[in-house]
Amino acid sequence: MTKRMLSEIEACVLALAWADGPLTAYAIRKVFLKSPTPQWSGSAGTVYPLIERLLSEGLIRSKAIATGKREAQQVSPTAAGIRALKRWMAIPISDWVAGVPPDPLRTRIRFLAVLPKGEQRAFVSNAWLQMQIQLLAVEKDCETPNAAGPFYDLMARGALLSMRSRCVFLKEVAHALGVALELPPT
Amino acid sequence: MTKRMLSEIEACVLALAWADGPLTAYAIRKVFLKSPTPQWSGSAGTVYPLIERLLSEGLIRSKAIATGKREAQQVSPTAAGIRALKRWMAIPISDWVAGVPPDPLRTRIRFLAVLPKGEQRAFVSNAWLQMQIQLLAVEKDCETPNAAGPFYDLMARGALLSMRSRCVFLKEVAHALGVALELPPT
DNA sequence: CCGCTCATGTAACTGGTTACATGATTTA
DNA sequence: TAAATCATGTAACCAGTTACATGAGCGG
Numbered sequence: 367m368t369k370r371m372l373s374e375i376e377a378c379v380l381a382l383a384w385a386d387g388p389l390t391a392y393a394i395r396k397v398f399l400k401s402p403t404p405q406w407s408g409s410a411g412t413v414y415p416l417i418e419r420l421l422s423e424g425l426i427r428s429k430a431i432a433t434g435k436r437e438a439q440q441v442s443p444t445a446a447g448i449r450a451l452k453r454w455m456a457i458p459i460s461d462w463v464a465g466v467p468p469d470p471l472r473t474r475i476r477f478l479a480v481l482p483k484g485e486q487r488a489f490v491s492n493a494w495l496q497m498q499i500q501l502l503a504v505e506k507d508c509e510t511p512n513a514a515g516p517f518y519d520l521m522a523r524g525a526l527l528s529m530r531s532r533c534v535f536l537k538e539v540a541h542a543l544g545v546a547l548e549l550p551p552t
Numbered sequence: 553m554t555k556r557m558l559s560e561i562e563a564c565v566l567a568l569a570w571a572d573g574p575l576t577a578y579a580i581r582k583v584f585l586k587s588p589t590p591q592w593s594g595s596a597g598t599v600y601p602l603i604e605r606l607l608s609e610g611l612i613r614s615k616a617i618a619t620g621k622r623e624a625q626q627v628s629p630t631a632a633g634i635r636a637l638k639r640w641m642a643i644p645i646s647d648w649v650a651g652v653p654p655d656p657l658r659t660r661i662r663f664l665a666v667l668p669k670g671e672q673r674a675f676v677s678n679a680w681l682q683m684q685i686q687l688l689a690v691e692k693d694c695e696t697p698n699a700a701g702p703f704y705d706l707m708a709r710g711a712l713l714s715m716r717s718r719c720v721f722l723k724e725v726a727h728a729l730g731v732a733l734e735l736p737p738t
Numbered sequence: 739c740c741g742c743t744c745a746t747g748t749a750a751c752t753g754g755t756t757a758c759a760t761g762a763t764t765t766a
Numbered sequence: 767t768a769a770a771t772c773a774t775g776t777a778a779c780c781a782g783t784t785a786c787a788t789g790a791g792c793g794g
Contacts, residue, residue, distance in 0.1 A: 373753075374656060381663035392773050404647060405654035412754055414775055436763065438773065451666050457678045461590060462656065464682035466690060466711045467718075468591040469653040470560060471645075476707040477567035480637050492643045496650035504652060520728060521662040524721040525652045531717035532653075535710040542706060559781075578745050598782055600747055622791065624745065744791075755779080763772070 369450075375406055377454045379416055380447055383426055386514065388440035391417050402504050403525060417441060425450050471497075471532065475539055487545045494536055494547045501529045555636075561592055563640045565602055566633055569612055572700070574626035577603045588690050589711060603627060611636050657683075657718065661725055673731045680722055680733045687715045 372380065382397055383389055391413050398408025406412060420426045425447035428439045443451065471493060478486050508522040540547050558566065568583055569575050577599050584594025592598060606612045611633035614625045629637065657679060664672050694708040726733050 374659070375754080377663075378659065381666065384666060385663060390773070391775095392771095395773095403652040403654055403658075407755065409755065409757095410773095410775065411756070411777085415753085436772075448666065451663070452671075455660055455663065455667055455675065456671070457675060459657075459660075459675075459679050459682045461682075461686070463660070464657065464679065465686045466589040466715055467653055467655040467657075468589055469710065469714065470649040471653075472589075472707050472710040472714075473560065473564065474641055474645075474649070475710065476703055477563075477571060477637070477641065479701060479703050480567065480570060480634065481641055485638075485642070489641065489643060489645075493645050493650065496645045496647075500647070500651045515665060516728065517662055517665050520725055521658050523724060524655065524658040524661065524718075527717045527721050528655065528658075528714070529652055531713045532710075535713050538709060539706055542702065561782080576745070577747095578743095581745095593783065595783060595785090596745095596747065597749085597784070601781085622744075740794090742791105742793085744789100746788085748787080749785090750783105751785105752781105752783080754781095757777090757779100759776080760774085761772100763770100765770075766768090 369453075372450060372454045375412070376416060376420065377451060378406075379413070380420060380425060380443055380451050383441050384443045384448060384451060388429065388431075388442040390438045390440055392438070394441075402500070402507050420447070469532070472535070475535075478539075483543075487543055490536065490540050490543060490545050491547065494533075494540065497529070497533060497536060501526075501533065504529050555639075558636060558640045561598070562602060562606065563637060564592075565599070566606060566611060566629055566637050569627050570629045570634060570637060574615065574617075574628040576624045576626055578624070580627075588686070588693050606633070655718070658721070661721075664725075669729075673729055676722065676726050676729060676731050677733065680719075680726065683715070683719060683722060687719065690715050 379394055382394055394417075395408045395410065395413045398406050398413070401408075417426070417428075421428060421441075424444055426441045426443050428441045430437055431440050432438075474489070474493075478489065481489060504522070504526050508519075508526045512518050512522070537547065539545075565580055568580055572583075580603075581594045581596065581599045584592050584599070587594075603612070603614075607614060607627075610630055612627045612629050614627045616623055617626050618624075660675070660679075664675065667675060690708070690712050694705075694712045698704050698708070723733065
C-alpha cells in the first residue's frame, strides 16, 4: 500500500469505472478514442497495462461477464480505489492544474513570424476552418442529452467555452494580420 | 537527413533560438521554468539532451561566447533548422492542434461527483482562488510591454482569453452547486 | 565568505506511443 | 462471406521527469 499519487490518466480510468459503472478495458479505451478532447490516444498499449497496474494495487477489481455468447472482464473501483480517487481530487489544487492550460495552436501563433506573410495568412485561415469543424463536434456533444450526469454536461460546457475563447483568439490574430475569415458553413 | 517530425518541445526550442537570437541552453531552460503556461518542466534533463539532438541533426549550431569572464555556448538555428521549423508550422493543422486542448481542471470537474457535496463546494472555492492568482500573473504578463514582438503579445492575449473562459466556466460550476465565489482581491 | 544565479551535464526511471498480433462475433 | 467491431494483449521505443552532481562568478 504505497499510496502514491495517481497519474492524470490513471485517475481518469478509475473515475470512469466509478462513474459509468463496471466497464471493460475496451469500453474505457473507446471513451478516450472518441473523446472530443484528444488528450490520450486510448491505445491498447496504454490502457491494458494501466488496468493491470490498478488491479495489482487493489484500486479496481474485475469480474467476468457474459454478454450474449462473449466473455469479457468488467472492471470497477474498490473501496480503496474510491479513496484514492478522492485523495486525487482533494484540495489543494496545484499550480499546473489552475494555471494556463497548454494549447498547441497558441504555441504556433507565438512563432508565426517564421513564416512569410502569405503563409501566415494561410495558416490562420486554415486553422480557423479546422477549429470550426472541431467546434461543431463539441457543440453537438454539448447539446446531445447525455445520460452521463450533470457533471459531464458541465465538462462539455467547459470544453465549449474553451473552444469559443480560442475562436475569439484566432479572430484577433486574423484581425492583426488583416485576414478575412470565412464564415462557418451554416 | 531523416526529416522526422519535430516534437512540440523541440520545435519550441528551435523557434525560441530563432526568435530570441542566440541563446544558451540555460536561457532556454529559464523560458520554460518561468513560463506562465507550465507545459514543460524546463529541467536540465530535458533541455540539454534535446539541444544535443538538434545539434547532431544539424538543425542548430553552437558558438562559444564570453560574457565578462565566463564562457558559454550559445545556440542558433541553421538554415536547415529554419526549414524544419517552417515545415513544422506548415498546414494542414492536425486534429489534436485544432481540437479542444486538455484542461486538468475540467477533468476534475467531470468527476466532482465522487466527492460529497461539502467537499465539492470547497473544491470549487479553492479552485477559484487559485485561478485568480494565476489570472493575475497572466494579466501582468499580458500588460507588461514585452520586446518579444507582436506575436508574443498575441500569444499572451490567447493565454489571457483562455484563463478568462475558465473563470466563466468555474462560475457556471459554482452556480450549479450554489457556491458563492469570493471576489478577487482588488 | 555565504548564498544565489549562471551554466552544464548525467543516470535511472516511468509512462505513454506506435505497431504488431490474435481471434471471436456481428453486421452489411 | 467480407468487413467492421469487440476484446485482449505484447514489445520496442522514446521523450520527458526527477534527482544528483559539479563548478564558476557575482552581490551583499
